[in-house]
Structures are given as structure tokens and as C-alpha cells.
Amino acid sequence: MIHYEDIAIGTHQSFGRYEVSAEEVREFAEKYDPQPFHLSQEAAAKTHFGRISASGWHTCAMTMRMLVENMSVVEQAGLGSPGIDSLRWIRPVYPGDVLRCETEIVDKRRSKSKPDLGLFKSRVRTFNQDDTMVLEMVSNGLIRVRDPDAPIEDTSAG
């Protein structure tokens, strides 16, 4: 099981494969983001999207699925996330696209108030089948510390 101590700044991972179906794009948009350009080709044609594209939140959700599948492979003692520092929907995601992920650990530190808790920052990038970046975010993760009695050192990159 991977704990805080095993996380190394600079570690890069490349993983995931998510086929974006037209049906799933429509279902997600109908339920959570029913803006006309996500549901109607005619409405989408009048925007810079050109044709129906996935809700940006759907792209986040599909990215999360790939992240969680990758976590399961490496078995992290993950405890959720306090949030995202910056999230950019760089290019639209279209039905038929096939997504994949790249992550890089950019920072880590122990919690000052909870000695059994560590925090790390990852840069997450999602690409389509043409290697075009469609999403980029810097996400914060919480993870268990294996040895909470170890002294808290300043490992912060910034």
C-alpha cells in the first residue's frame, strides 16, 4: 500500500483509456449540463464547439475514472481531495474521442495539524487520440502517513 512517504515529487505516470460514447455524452449533459450546445447539433454548430461536445464536468468525471483505476493498480491510502487549484478545459471532447491521462507529482507536505495526514499536488493532463491536450488541472490529494511519529520536515517545493 502506497503511503505519503512513498510519494516522490517529479514522479510521472501515463495511463488510462476512456472511449467517449455519444450516448454517455448525451446522458451526462441531460442530467447535469443541459446547455443547448451539449444536446443539439444545430445549437452546437452556432458556437465555437461546431458540434456536440461533452460537458467539461463530464471530462473531469471521465478523467477521475482513469485516475481511480490507476490508484487501484498502485493501491494508495488515499483519503479524497480538498480541491483543485486550477482547472482548464483546453479543447472540446467529442463523442468518439478516446482519452488518456498523464500525471506528475509537483509538491508534497505533511499536515501540520494532523500528523497522520499528508498532502500532495498533482498536475493532471488529459489527452485525446490525437495527443491533443483537452484538460489540465492541478489537484490536491490527501494520503495517509505510514509513520505519524516521524518528525515533520519541510518538503514543500514552494
Next chain:
Amino acid sequence: MIHYEDIAIGTHQSFGRYEVSAEEVREFAEKYDPQPFHLSQEAAAKTHFGRISASGWHTCAMTMRMLVENMSVVEQAGLGSPGIDSLRWIRPVYPGDVLRCETEIVDKRRSKSKPDLGLFKSRVRTFNQDDTMVLEMVSNGLIRVRDPDAPIEDTSAG
């Protein structure tokens, strides 16, 4: 139809009602965020969540639904979003919670490269039935300019 010119910094809105069902929490987590603490009461009890809570991305999606319903009421010429500056999952969202939204326009400016396009920043806050804030984000929106020939003035707050 509301265009860029109608958006005023400082405008505050309060709206929305979203009942979070256990079934929807499970469905979203199974599909997009199958971490054990989102799917098993036993696993959740071992974390600070205490019991099964919604995926943070599900909270974003439910918030988006309330935002889009509110947009439809006011009929904005919205064109999607380039991204989110900061997103914080402040408290867990549990099955049975009832969510609502508050938004405030915090900045606006014309696009320098595309005269028919405006950008605005909103602070979005989601609360539960106890008026506890569960999510806060600063989101960027794109919106059509009614009169693209008008000179581009600096309206930025920052």
C-alpha cells in the same frame, strides 16, 4: 437575452434546489469515482467522511445543473467556460442532503482577440440544508457581446 453588456460586477444570485439521493450518489461513484469510501459504509467509516458521501465531481455536476437551470431562467448568451481558477470541496455531501447555490459576479472583461466575446468570473458557492458551505469555486464564463463594434474598455477589477 442577457449579453456581456448586461453583466454587472457585484451582482449576487441565490437559487436552486437539488435533493441528493443515495441511488444517484452510488450510480455516479460506480461510474466515475469508485473509491471504496464512496461505495461502502464500512470503508467510509474508516475515513474522516464517516459514512458514504458523494464524489466531489458529483457535487460539481449537481452544482452545474443548478447553474444551468438558473441560466435558462435568465436566458444568457453563454458559450461555455475555459475553466475554474480555484475549486474547494469544503464539506462532504451526503445522501439526503438538499443543495442550493449562491453566485456573485467578481470580474468581467472583453476578449482582446475576439471582439464578439466577453469573459466574466463568478464566485459559486453551494450550501446544504443546514446552510453549511460544501463547495466553493471561482469559475470563468464566456458570453456573447451584443455590440462587438463598441470600443473595448478596461473593466477588469484586477
